[in-house]
Amino acid sequence: MEASQQGAEGETATQGSKPVVCFLGPVTSYTHQAAMQTFSPDRYELLPVVTIKDVFETTQSGRAAYGVVPFENSTNGSVVFTLDHFADREGRYGDLSVCGEAYLDVHHCLLGRLPNAAAADGAGPESSSPPAGPKGQPLASLAHVQRIYSHPQAWGQCTRFMGAHLRGIETIDVSSTSRAAELAATDASGTSAAISSALAGEANGLGFLARDIEDRDDNTTRFFVLRKLGADADAAGDDAGDAWWRRPAGRKTKSLASFTVPHTAPGALAGVLECFRQGGLNLTSINSRPSLIEPFQYVFFVEFEGHRLEDPDGRVRDVLEGVGRVAQSWRWLGSWVNMRV
Amino acid sequence: MEASQQGAEGETATQGSKPVVCFLGPVTSYTHQAAMQTFSPDRYELLPVVTIKDVFETTQSGRAAYGVVPFENSTNGSVVFTLDHFADREGRYGDLSVCGEAYLDVHHCLLGRLPNAAAADGAGPESSSPPAGPKGQPLASLAHVQRIYSHPQAWGQCTRFMGAHLRGIETIDVSSTSRAAELAATDASGTSAAISSALAGEANGLGFLARDIEDRDDNTTRFFVLRKLGADADAAGDDAGDAWWRRPAGRKTKSLASFTVPHTAPGALAGVLECFRQGGLNLTSINSRPSLIEPFQYVFFVEFEGHRLEDPDGRVRDVLEGVGRVAQSWRWLGSWVNMRV
Known part of the structure; x- marks a missing residue:
C-alpha cells in the first residue's frame, strides 16, 4: 500500500510509512504512556484523539490501524465510557476487537510553580525531571497554591496527601490529568497546581511540588489495544510481524x-x-x-x-x-x- | 424510649417522637424525593446529609433509624460510591442491611431566570410550578443563558436537548442537581441556569426554561433503604408497624x-x-x-x-x-x- 499523508479525505491507517496508533490524548496522558509502552514511536505513528469515542471511531473507520483505551484502574474500577462503547448499542463498532492489553503503574505528582521560582521572573521550565526526595511528601512549601486542577478519578487516588497538605484548597475537575498540567502551566500568577504525571510535568515545564502522592503504591491502570477484525495489518503498512499479539501460542x-x-x-x-x-x-x-x-x-x-x-x-x-x-x-x-x- | 432532641452528644434515632430517616441531600434532591415516597413526613423526621458516606455512618451509628441512598440509574448504571460503601472494606458498617427499595422517575428541567423577568427587577419567585408546554423543548428564549450547573450524570442524560439548544454553552459540574439549582438562583446576573428537578426549581424560585429534557422517558433511579441489622425499630420510636418492609410474605x-x-x-x-x-x-x-x-x-x-x-x-x-x-x-x-x- 502506498504511504499517504493523513487528511480529511485521503485518510488511511498509515501516516508516512508507519501504521497509525490512536490513543486517548492529549499527549503525555497515561494512555499515551501505555501506547508508547506497546508501540515503539520508531515504528508507529502515535495520534492523540480527544475522547474514548474518538478512539473507537478512528479505529473502526480504518484511519488508525490500532487504538488504545483505558479499561480499568485497580483503585477506581472499570472505565464505564469504555464499557459503553464495547456495548455498541447502535452497532457502530462491529469490526473492532481487542488484540492486546497493557498495564501502567500510575504515579501522581503535584506540579506547579516552585516557591523560589514564584519570587523570580517565572520564565522557563522549572525542572527537567522529578527530583529525588521523599515520596508522598511535599518537596517545597505549598503555601502559594490556591487551586488544583485534575481529573475527577485522581482525587480519589490521592486522598491522604490532599487531606494532610491541601485541605480546603479549591479543586477543579478537568477532562484529563494532562489537561490539568497544561492549565497549571498557563496560570501566570503561579498559584495553580495540577495532579498529573511526571511526563506531563516535564512536557509543560512545571516544577515538582511532590511526587508519588497516590494513596496506594500498587495503583495500576489496564489498557486495551483495539484493531479492526479481519483487517490485514500488513496491508495497513504494519510490518511488525513480531508483534506480541500475533504470537499467543504458549502464553496465557x-x-x-x-x-x-x-x-x-x-x-x-x-x-x-x-x-x-x-x-x-x-x-x-x-x-x-x-x-x-x-x-x-x-x-x-x-x-x-x-x-x-x-x-x-x-x-x-x-x-x-x-x-x-x-x-x-x-x-x-x-x-x-x-x-x- | 424517651423522645430526645438530636444533638452532638445525645443523638438517637428519634427526633421529637418521630424516627429519623437520613438521606443524601440537599433538600429537594432526587434521593429526598425517593425518601418522601417511602417515609411519610407526618410520621418520620427526614434529615438531609451531605454524602453517601454520611448516610451509611449516620445509620450505622444509630443517629438515624433508616438511611436512603441511590443505587443505580437506568441510563447511567450503578452508583459506584454506594457499591464501595457496601463493599465495606474497613468493616465500618457491619450492622447495616438493605430493608427496602424505591424507584423514582427522573425528569430533568432547565431552570433559570425567564427572559422577561431578566428585563424586570428580577425579585421574587419566577413560577410556582412547572408550566404546561411541550416536553423537551424550550419554553422561552435561552439566549441569555451563559452557563449551566448540574451533576455530572445529568449531562449524559440530556445530550439531545443540550446538543440542540445549548451547544457551546459553558457547563459546570457540581455535587448534586439540587446544589445546581441553588447556584443558579444566587446568580444575580440571571445568566446562569441549572439542570435539576422541578422540586428544586420550585424550592429555589427559579423559572422553568424547559421541562422533561432527558433523552429517555424511562429514565429511572433506584434507591435502597438501609437500617441497622437487629435494631428494634419500635425501640427507636418507629411505631409504623404496617411498614411495607415488614410484610414480605406473598410478595416478590x-x-x-x-x-x-x-x-x-x-x-x-x-x-x-x-x-x-x-x-x-x-x-x-x-x-x-x-x-x-x-x-x-x-x-x-x-x-x-x-x-x-x-x-x-x-x-x-x-x-x-x-x-x-x-x-x-x-x-x-x-x-x-x-x-x-
Whole structure:
C-alpha cells in the first residue's frame, strides 16, 4: 500500500510509512504512556484523539490501524465510557476487537510553580525531571497554591496527601490529568497546581511540588489495544510481524465477550456463566452496564482465560457456542496475550 | 424510649417522637424525593446529609433509624460510591442491611431566570410550578443563558436537548442537581441556569426554561433503604408497624449479597454463581468493584430473588451456605420487597 499523508479525505491507517496508533490524548496522558509502552514511536505513528469515542471511531473507520483505551484502574474500577462503547448499542463498532492489553503503574505528582521560582521572573521550565526526595511528601512549601486542577478519578487516588497538605484548597475537575498540567502551566500568577504525571510535568515545564502522592503504591491502570477484525495489518503498512499479539501460542491468554439475557428468563444469567464453568474456562472479571433497551436490563461483559483464534482443542469455540444457545445475544470482543505476570 | 432532641452528644434515632430517616441531600434532591415516597413526613423526621458516606455512618451509628441512598440509574448504571460503601472494606458498617427499595422517575428541567423577568427587577419567585408546554423543548428564549450547573450524570442524560439548544454553552459540574439549582438562583446576573428537578426549581424560585429534557422517558433511579441489622425499630420510636418492609410474605422479594473469591482459584467466581442456579434463585443483577487488597481482584455483588428472613423452604439459607463453601468471604447485605411492578 502506498504511504499517504493523513487528511480529511485521503485518510488511511498509515501516516508516512508507519501504521497509525490512536490513543486517548492529549499527549503525555497515561494512555499515551501505555501506547508508547506497546508501540515503539520508531515504528508507529502515535495520534492523540480527544475522547474514548474518538478512539473507537478512528479505529473502526480504518484511519488508525490500532487504538488504545483505558479499561480499568485497580483503585477506581472499570472505565464505564469504555464499557459503553464495547456495548455498541447502535452497532457502530462491529469490526473492532481487542488484540492486546497493557498495564501502567500510575504515579501522581503535584506540579506547579516552585516557591523560589514564584519570587523570580517565572520564565522557563522549572525542572527537567522529578527530583529525588521523599515520596508522598511535599518537596517545597505549598503555601502559594490556591487551586488544583485534575481529573475527577485522581482525587480519589490521592486522598491522604490532599487531606494532610491541601485541605480546603479549591479543586477543579478537568477532562484529563494532562489537561490539568497544561492549565497549571498557563496560570501566570503561579498559584495553580495540577495532579498529573511526571511526563506531563516535564512536557509543560512545571516544577515538582511532590511526587508519588497516590494513596496506594500498587495503583495500576489496564489498557486495551483495539484493531479492526479481519483487517490485514500488513496491508495497513504494519510490518511488525513480531508483534506480541500475533504470537499467543504458549502464553496465557484472555478473551472478552458481551451478552444479554432474555428479561423474561433472568435465570439465563447464571446459565450463561455456567457455560464457562462447564468448559473449564476461568472467568477473570465480570461487569454490567444498562442495556438502554429496557430499564434495569443489562449488557454483561465477561473476561475469561483462553484465546478464540488459538484454540487447538476447541474449548473456547465450544463454550461460546453454548453461550449462543442460552443468551439472547452475545458477541466475542477479542482475545489477547495476558500481560500481567 | 424517651423522645430526645438530636444533638452532638445525645443523638438517637428519634427526633421529637418521630424516627429519623437520613438521606443524601440537599433538600429537594432526587434521593429526598425517593425518601418522601417511602417515609411519610407526618410520621418520620427526614434529615438531609451531605454524602453517601454520611448516610451509611449516620445509620450505622444509630443517629438515624433508616438511611436512603441511590443505587443505580437506568441510563447511567450503578452508583459506584454506594457499591464501595457496601463493599465495606474497613468493616465500618457491619450492622447495616438493605430493608427496602424505591424507584423514582427522573425528569430533568432547565431552570433559570425567564427572559422577561431578566428585563424586570428580577425579585421574587419566577413560577410556582412547572408550566404546561411541550416536553423537551424550550419554553422561552435561552439566549441569555451563559452557563449551566448540574451533576455530572445529568449531562449524559440530556445530550439531545443540550446538543440542540445549548451547544457551546459553558457547563459546570457540581455535587448534586439540587446544589445546581441553588447556584443558579444566587446568580444575580440571571445568566446562569441549572439542570435539576422541578422540586428544586420550585424550592429555589427559579423559572422553568424547559421541562422533561432527558433523552429517555424511562429514565429511572433506584434507591435502597438501609437500617441497622437487629435494631428494634419500635425501640427507636418507629411505631409504623404496617411498614411495607415488614410484610414480605406473598410478595416478590429480592436480596443482595457480596463475596470475594480466592485469587488463586478464579474458577470460584463461576462456582459461587452456580450455587444460585442450582438453588433455583434467579440472579437479577451483578456488579464488581476493586477489592483494594490486590490489584484486579474484586468484590462481587449479586442481587437475587428471595428473602433471607422469609424463607419457609430454606432455599435462600441453603444457597448462602453453598456460597460460604466456595467463596473466600461473603456477606448477606439485606432482603426486601420488590417494588418494581
